């Protein structure tokens with residue numbers, strides 16, 4: 001096929017319907033005007049109505065990913081299971097409500113994410129609080145809301161003891177313990193977390209003394225172990241190896257009379273951002289994890305634990321795109337052509353942070369063949385504010401709508417107001433309908449927290 005926007009349509013890219021293997025959302029198609037359509041909505045029309053930059057989230061893709069995780073556990077794991085959505089990927093009311101409706105729990109890593117999930121109506125018995133430096137206030141909030149706390153370090157245990165002594169804790173606190181399993185994976189070093197030299201979790205040789213300390217705390221209900229080895233992982237081997245390490249730790253806890261019954265193997269399954277990416281299907285990932293847990297439990301003669309996992313990116317990454325409007329062009333003969341759009345590192349900090357790669361299509365001319373290679377630049381005052389170094393596009397005119405794919409995870413959640421840009425609006429689309437799930441910030445929103453000391457107040461005219 002000639003290089004054009006059409007090659008990114010799900011049916012042209014992959015025979016599987018695992019959302020994490022698609023570049024465009026599963027409902028993407030091209031309509032009679034050669035425009036990109038998502039969730040039955042014409043993307044250039046959405047851009048005209050709601051402005052750009054604009055996040056467009058396809059409900060069906062998110063829903064499909066949730067269901068594939070849940071169904072795969074039901075197929076391959078005879079024990080109890082719970083899929084948690086790692087909400088740091090994109091924490092907002094609508095997303096929390098959708099994944100909860102699909103029967104998922106939610107993992108949160110701060111008081112703010114916990115508050116968001118609670119406000120979205122998520123039941124606290126499906127909420128898990130992570131974090132390598134939870135404050136005493138966050139722990140108190142977690143205890144009061146009765147979610148599960150994932151213990152990360154000794155200081156936290158001290159803080160919990162203090163809260164118990166102060167009488168904050170009335171019912172036993174449900175707690176899991178995070179440890180570093182010592183498993184390496186090949187991903188960007190900033191998103192690798194399972195190796196021993198990581199800021200997260202207990203070192204494995206601290207587990208015994210920790211179990212002894214915990215067993216003396218009647219108000220702590222220790223339910224299980226947690227490990228997370230990294231993010232954007234394409235190999236299955238690390239997740240085939242992890243259960244052995246975790247089940248061994250589980251059996252140690254059992255020796256201390258701690259009846260731990262839950263194992264959380266974390267998240268980390270990657271998604272396809274470019275044609276070169278080749279992540280396994282959701283179902284295959286779940287099957288690998290489930291089979292390894294079953295095998296390890298047989299070896300240690302332990303009953304099957306309740307099995308949890310907490311994907312973020314592979315649930316929501318491929319469900320969203322970002323629409324931008326084409327602006328200025330700068331041609332440097334013999335060097336490169338810069339094409340600028342109306343957003344950049346403030347709505348997608350991943351390229352400048354992790355050198356992440358993305359693909360883009362011209363939503364106005366999906367079938368036009370790519371005639372030029374341009375550098376897609378953001379509008380921020382940083383030379384490094386480049387969304388895509390080498391983007392292949394048909395000739396673009398100012399006003400054309402460009403769509404960058406795979407922006408559901410770690411985009412809005414990492415967005416900033418750098419250069420005092422307003423954070424974009426986000427739309428949820430489905431069956432030709434759209435609803436705003438995040439309003440575009442206004443200039444007033446930008447100065448909402450600003451205060452002028454009295455001496456600096458502008459003089460009255």
Ligand SMILES: *Cc1c(COP(=O)(O)O)cnc(C)c1O
Nearest residue numbers: 086228231232267268311312313
């Ligand atoms: C980031 C993170 C996840 C989710 O990772 P993904 O790669 O988005 O699936 C899950 N658990 C923990 C503890 C994390 O820090």
